[in-house]
Amino acid sequence: MPIQYYLFLSMALFSIGIMGTLMRRNAIIIFMCIELMLNAVNLLLVAFSKMYVDSSAQIFVFFIMVVAAAEVAVGLAVIVMMHRKVHSVDINILNRLKH
Numbered sequence: 001m002p003i004q005y006y007l008f009l010s011m012a013l014f015s016i017g018i019m020g021t022l023m024r025r026n027a028i029i030i031f032m033c034i035e036l037m038l039n040a041v042n043l044l045l046v047a048f049s050k051m052y053v054d055s056s057a058q059i060f061v062f063f064i065m066v067v068a069a070a071e072v073a074v075g076l077a078v079i080v081m082m083h084r085k086v087h088s089v090d091i092n093i094l095n096r097l098k099h
Contacts (some may be wrong), residue, residue, distance in 0.1 A: 006047035
């Protein structure tokens, strides 16, 4: 498969992630869109790694996946605690947590 297909798919996924992050107010949807953007970057790194026959980018992708897994654990914990405190996952209500 040509690299342009991977590039187009990665750009589409990243664009969907950005639009979802900027337009939504639900913290879980925003969290999923950030993960979508990370996976789009991972897809592009693996595609370039395949094109240039270099395994260092694949190792870098592995570390990105490890960081993303840690982010999921911390992010979901924050969202669950926010839901317990405020009974909503709307990000506009986060200002209430200051007091």
